[in-house]
Amino acid sequence: MKQRINRNPSILALLLSIICSYSWAQEFPDNIEADIPNDLSTEIPLDSKIIKGKLDNGLTYYIRQNSRPENRVELRLAVNAGSLMEDDDQLGLAHFTEHMAFNGTRNFEKNELINVLQMAGVKFGAHLNAYTSFDETVYMLTVPTADTTLEKSLQILEDWADGISFEDEEIDKERGVVIEEWRIGQGAQRRMLDEYLPVLLADSRYAERLPIGTKEILENFDYQTLKRFYEEWYRPDLMAVVAVGDIDPAEMKAEIERRFGDLKAPDKERAREVFDVPAHEDNKVVVVTDKEATFNQIQLFYKEEGLPEPEETFRDYLEMTKHNLFTGMLSQRLNELTQKADPPFMNAGAYYGNIIRTSNAFQQYAVVPENGIERGLQVLLEENEKVKRFGFTETEFERYKKRMLTNYEASYKEREKTESSGYAAEYVRNFLENEPVPGIAFEYKFLLQFLSEISLDEVNALAEEWMAEGNMVAVVMAPEKEGVQVPNEAAIENIIQQVAESEVEAYEDEEIASTLMEDVPAPAEITSEKVIEEIDITELTFANGVKAVVKSTDFKDDEILMTAHSPGGHSVYSDEKYFSAANADGIVQQSGVKDFSGIALQKFLSDKNAAASPFIGELKEGVSGSAAPEDLETMLQLTHLYFTSPREDQETFQSYISKYKSLYQNLLSNPQYYYQDKVMRIMSQNNPRGGGFPTQEDWESVSFDEAMDAYKDRFADASDFTFFFVGNIDLEEAKPLLATYLGNLPATGREEDWKDVGVRPPGGIVDEKVYKGTDPKSMVRISFTGEMPYSKEEAYELNSLIQALNIKLIEEIREKKSGVYGIGANANASKYPYEHYTITISFPCAPENVEDLSQAVFDEIKKIQDNGPTQEDIMKVKETQRREMETNLKQNNYWLQALERAYFTQVDPKNIVEYEDAIEDLNAEDLKETANKYFNFDQYVKVVLYPEETTESADESGK
Template sequence: MKSVMHTFFRICVYLAIVVGCWLPVSSYTQQNVSYASLTKDCLSITWPHEESDLQPDDTLHFGRLQNGLRYVLMRNAEPKDRVGLYLNVQAGSLYEDDSQQGLAHFLEHMLFNGTTHYPPGKLIKYFQSIGMGFGGDTNAYTGYDETVYNLLLPSASEKALDEGFLVLADYARGALLLEEEVNRERGVILAEKRARDTAASRVRKEQLAFDFSGTKISKRNPIGKEEVIKTADAALLRSFYDTWYRPENIVVVAVGDMDVTQAEALLKKHFAPLQGTPHQITCPELGNVAKKGKDTFYLYEPELGYTELSIGTVYNIQPHADTRAWEKLQLQEYIAVSILNNRLEKISRKAGSPFTEANVYKGIFSGQFAYINLVVQTGKDTWQESMALLKNSLEEMLSQGTSQAELDRVKKELTAHLKKQVQTAETRDSRALAKDIIRKINSNEVMLSPEQELELYLPMLENMTLDQVDRAMQAIWGRERRLYEVVGTADLRDKEQSPEDIILKSVEHPVAVDGFTWKDDHSVKFPYLEINTPPAAIVSREFDKDIKVQRVTLDNNVVLQIKSTPFQKNQVNVAIHFGHGKAGEPEPGMAMVAEPFVLESGVGRLTAEQLKEALAGTNIEYRFNVRPESFVYTGSCLNSELEQLLQLLYTALHDPGFRDNAWKTTQQRLGQLYDRLESSVEGMMQIKGETFLEGGGRLYGLAEHQQVASLSMEQVVSWLETAFQSAPLEINIVGDVDEEQAITLVRKYFAGHERKPAKSSPAHQVSFPTGKQENITVHSSIDKALVTVAWKTNDFWDISRTRRLNILASVLDDRLRMTIREELGATYSPVVYNRSSRVYPGYGVLRAQLIVASGQAETIAEIVKRVAKELTNTSIPESELHRALEPTLTSIRDYKRDNRYWLDSVLSLATRHPEQLQWPLSILPDFQSISVDDIRQIALEYLQPEKAAMVIISSPQ
């Protein structure tokens, strides 16, 4: 069940506390041993299915070498001709002793800085030279229980597999750990610690320590302690490496478009010779949480931007084998928690609700602790009402139980999801599969196929009773320990009572909150709009044989573009573009308000929550966005659900629901968002920095909060209604779709409403602040600065020029990585990109952005300009261009087999910009033709130091 839960349900924030290194055999024999005995020496030696009555997916090939290393191989067709390789070291920050805090993550970094076959400085260049992007195609992360390295090979050839396994084998036992590299890398890790330091991350760290008080979890964090990072040497790192990086503690996973027999032979070649060292292993003792008591936690953190409160419990459990009976119990608990989550979501949307968002998180941490948390976001002055309502809602469900309608909704949702997994299994993504295999192995779960999951869970679902769900809910909360937490903007300091006593009093003597007693609402059926008009007439129909796109023009200014693809089995994506979007925004901030307001409002006869209930049992998802050039509704579904998705989008356009309560909720949430943004360097870049680079324009940045708050609902509705009612529609459909059926459905649902010919888009002129500098101070306790150095480029429409600007950005990005990250250790992940405008004629910006210490900001900005100028002085070496181009060419081959590329980059607004339809034909040869002279010339034109504009946003030192 957990595979479904992780895909379908919200994953607890605890599981997200990992740190990534981003720049971003012989066959086994069945053994009947218990899970507890397997883990007592910290080294797992069997597979989860070897102690289970569940059998794994028979397309998985399991193996074990004589040295103890285990592996899983699986052939999978997507992405085509690519293979994901993963090295799963089953040790993370919980395996560190007190003097080693941060070593697991430090080691993750060091394995990119010198191994047996790849000396320092060679590995990343090697990856790039064969078409792998650092951060995208090669990466790693460190968690509490695991450290995982991954490669997405650009080819499934024998040579690529051989080299890929060589890299992983070097990670496993070939680390050089040179002292000079250790000293160099510690600066990068401290820069990463700075970059990841946010109000939210600090709050989560403190909450974790509170929730798991009494355990080792409360005293560990993957990033580690600063004093350890600053003083760790090669010998200390080697000690941790030799203890835990040993074959019997490693699982290799390979999933992709490969020959499994060939892959197994190559894996054995590189991993069979590996041997661990005779280091003494001391198993981590995790401890236990308290079994009873009411514990309260308070943290004043105004930079969080909102007040978050929760009711929860954490309790000790014994490790379980993953059996059919265990899965049935987990399914019952999952359904109970889902029902409670649905209730809280519905309450958050009711008029007068004191909280604006609600989530329920449940899971198992490190195999020994179960947790559940009810979490809501509220304002600083409404936390007591929110606590009372949260407590009442929980007690109401525990005392009165659930309703059949609630159970039926979750059953339908889960059944639809399980069936979708079967229908889409043929074109699953290898990366997602590999990650799921690793997660399951590390959680002692059996990896089932989608067909097996459906066969296992569907009978359980069909026979699930209210009594079973209610008993599961009682079991979850039948613990004597309760945790009550209030964090964020609510200021409970300097009172006569301690904050903890105030919180406890609010729980024991809650304030009155009326009008929120639970009851089932009667949902209006959907669809409810009747179609009484004849189908729209076809004015013209064309088929572009080069890119295989069908274009149909109807007689009411509706244009349909369809591309049928095999890339995602049984799946369809739809986008409806209309109006001018943000380019036509009458007042600043309207676009920002409109997106959440429209979605929060639902449709005319159904609230957002009723609409979710009406769609239960489908796999339909949809969004509304205000893009620079248009409004757009996007949706996805199974191809068997296309008619229902078009009914939904038709209803959203022709019977939108603009509700007062949705407006109030949207403004509350945006207020909380701005409080967060205004206290972070990243947020202030969106609010002030982008406006500076846009010469006072507002297409790419955010409006000021006061501008957003001063808007009225009537203003926004008036702006939207005109476009919703009369703007011409461009409807794009991409995926595994029957073209004739799609044409018939669009003619049926989008007839009868005459769409007026589009007016030309408003003219826009901007003035880039050439040679100017903007310094912005953020009132934050976090010492960091965001440095942006930018150059004006040009608009989007000379596509050959835009492509060369993108490669120039890649070259500069790599040089800044080597100079400022690798040599100076001053930043974690420099980001360089070009954004050429589709709206402003002649306007584009190539920018470099870096997070650094506040005191280094000016110096780093000058280094960025110096490195950029070097690109104008001499031509770059062919090898450097090759390293920039090859990952791009690999990505292009993937893009062209991705429905999102065709929907967003080719068909999107092609009725206004028909030249886009030719771009897929030229994209690969044009990039392949880029020369060092091209890059030199475009650098000379744009990257002169005197033309740069700078934005430095920092906190007071």
């Protein structure tokens, strides 16, 4: 369960985040299922595939049949009430109410609700969750449709709407869990938020109603105060039920009417008020610092006066399109500046949308170097002035329109393969925020019809509208550090004024080549072709030794995924050259290929659904990529060029090093990062290649020549590379392309393998305490490690054991002891560089509870060692595994990773689908044996983070 403050971006913004393909010269498709009239005053229609209605009591429902994934349904209960509805004595109780929904209802006592769903293979957290924000509370369920699970899940939704028990004992137990969630949120970011939020949301109720509430009220509220919130705000006119999945819509409609039709509103309904953010005529500046802050950040909010205009008509949709064009083009300009040798910021962007539900703003952000706040702010404002005075260029405009259509075309092509969870999220936003949901067919056809009617002048005019004087808030956040000067509010105001009065030069767009490769080689010979029918893959081998493993699927219409590996990685280089070699891939990715800089390459690919990027890991190097079927050749050309023509650019190298030095400069001032760094160094016995965050000296040790030499060396010989392709790929059509671009990669036939660089965990019992930070919170990490004979069967047993342990850790440590908000164990069985395993259990908690909870974790492990998991837990694990494999085997990404892992570890790839017998044979006795084999209480590492000023009693308890 989580809290959420900001809304999700609109569907348009989500679509614009995808890199896809569209040919600008393409003729207007005549088969798109949407009717687009020319009258822009027409109301935006509701997607015809949605059944939306309202019961007599006011409850809204959304139903859609969708078979991706099969045999699954996404259920949501959305309540249009959050922390804004709380009275002064209820701060945090909207969120607390959400927690109580999992602690007993009319038909499910205490934690029975979670137990029932786990027996159906539903994971708490992954498939069963909820969140509370300022304005809303949303419950989320992803469940199988088999057996009686769907019926029980609808009963759960019904109980959440009007049947939460609120037993006194359960309320008191849950106080501990919620306070631990409050504890997790403490830190530099929260302290700075508390300072700038009252300025950003001045005179608004939002500034006084953060969803987590206050510790004092969470600890001391009386039961009736909590129940009062539920009774007043969980009522049918403020609720929506969403059901999307592999269902019969008519049957689902009847079920919703039967279950929710009798819900009644309270006798005296309180008005569901709308709270705005009052405008202010002047600009406001707030500078906040904190000793534990990690980055220097700038945020600009050009707030819009009044409530957001509703998005109801075609004209509104066209306005949203203009907004996306503007912010997209400006974000690209800002991104270009991050590639400079001495970049003004490491990351920057622009967005138009709401700060909170009732307040829209044109927003910008930038992460800047130490002592770079003034310069970063100045450059950010100068870019705004360039747009205000000169506008965007025609080439930028045409390129981004192509990109926009590319994005929509890709989504349109996948309209029959879209996951149900995406639809469910859309419908929740439609209910809560009135976001239009006309469907992708409408959106795509609308753009095809109207995008050309948007003029560049109309988009450029938004600069004056959005960046008008007044009602703007500039927020600066920075680490509080000796020797570093952070500008005060007056200095920031002075920069804003100076830039407004200064001279700026217009942006110049660079000319981009029209092709990646002018000289394309002839296809090489395919020397062998082997089919593995059991998993429907084909292995191709080319004359240069390169192998390609191809699996054609119909899971997605517009997706081909690729990865490749070759043994070696940066393990083959000395410690002195390690850091240069480890960063060589990132340097080349930013530099580009051939005559294309990184920025030029982004522009070239803006209207194509093709991407490829090289990587160099510890034990292997390779290339990963993705493409639409029509852009497979572009992805392969990129891959070919990353082997044969990596671009060497000193300026890009300096930019890369400068950015990362800045990003890591203050990282360890944050207690969590400091702790992670300590853990990694302890676990590797301070091996320089065993982990830990890079130091400034590490970054300064990176040599341009060494990095480029290492990169070229890793990709000089492709003869031992294996490529994997999974997706909508036609093998016969792909063969000549693979033979052309992979079959002609350079090959020397050298024999090479990775090296074991000797990173090992410490032996015996290691119990370390780390002191960092001022907040009253600790982090505990317990790791069991050792050598093991690697096999698929042994790895499966180990991971099944951890799944069973996780069930018990949540039941005992979170639910019964109320000592943590979250706790989890994970295990990893590795074949390389030596056969070994690592089991890690981690959780945050109050410092004074560290030892008690650690012992409780050990006790749960020992129970399994003595008795094995319960039969009920075994059944939960088995069902979860069946459900996960049921969906995994219809995911391109799962197949890509599984195939790559099988080939690299030299395991028979047919094992990917041979899982049913292993699940069926799983039993408590075998897991008991596995627990005794791998939980060795004579060899483990326990590392605990404590606050710097730990109380004497907490310190003593940790000894």
